[in-house]
Amino acid sequence: MNLHIKNMVCNRCKMVVKAELEKLGFNPISVELGEVLISENISVDDKLKIAEKLNHFGFELLEDRRTQIAEQIKTTIINLVHYSKEPLKINLSTYLSHQINQDYNQLSAIFSEAENQTIEKYFIAQKIEKAKEMLTYGELTLSEIAYQLNYSSVAHLSAQFKKVTDLTPSAYKKQTFDKRKTLDEI
Missing domain, CATH: 3.30.70.100 (Alpha-Beta Plaits)
Known part of the structure; x- marks a missing residue:
């Protein structure tokens, strides 16, 4: 079972x-x-x-089946962002459709209804949380972080980071308190 x-x-x-x-x-x-x-x-x-x-x-x-699907989408994204060693080489929509074996439009509608946000916003939030983790450890440059998280450029990562956190990556790194969230809080 x-x-x-x-x-x-x-x-x-x-x-x-x-x-x-x-x-x-x-x-x-x-x-x-x-x-x-x-x-x-x-x-x-x-x-x-x-x-x-x-x-x-x-x-x-x-x-509930719809809630199960929304949770499966979240789990797939968490695995992709936090545990996968390979960058995503196809669109997120295609990847999710293949992983969950359902049409992306259905997945998107179910997720938006269950989570009150789009799959894309959830994906971005997970990527920014991963970027925060990497910045906190200080082992990688911003360029390396952008590459690992599959951003087209450091500027793109920085713009999304600022939009989500209201801080630039360098300002985040300089702060003395940690504003990271646990994965289940995102």
């Missing part, structure tokens, strides 16, 4: 969900961001127990 889980955004999330399911006596076959495959059939009471346990850690079981 597949469970769709909201707010799984990192490998630690996967470890927590797997451990908690095992504590409840279930056998996860695979645990991916946003989705868990369990070998057993799950009763309504079991789902309630799982939901209660996962809610304690900030996760949420998703029952």
Whole structure:
């Protein structure tokens, strides 16, 4: 049985969900961001127990198909921006359509309705959050960050960064407090 889980955004999330399911006596076959495959059939009471346990850690079981698709889009974008080593070589719309196996127009409508923002704005927000992380660590130049995040130029990255954060990348780097968000807050 597949469970769709909201707010799984990192490998630690996967470890927590797997451990908690095992504590409840279930056998996860695979645990991916946003989705868990369990070998057993799950009763309504079991789902309630799982939901209660996962809610304690900030996760949420998703029952509605449209919400599941919106979460799948978010997970795909998070994987692309934060964990992929290869830059995207095709449009985001084509990439999402292939990954989720649905028409992009449908995906876009579902996402906008569920999240009250466009896929593009969510994608940009994730890229800016990744840029903030890279700037905070200070290991890469702005040019290298722009290249890794698939921006056409440093100017394009800087313009989007300023539009989202109200700071230039260099001003962000100079500030003494960290204004980064966790991935599930974006």
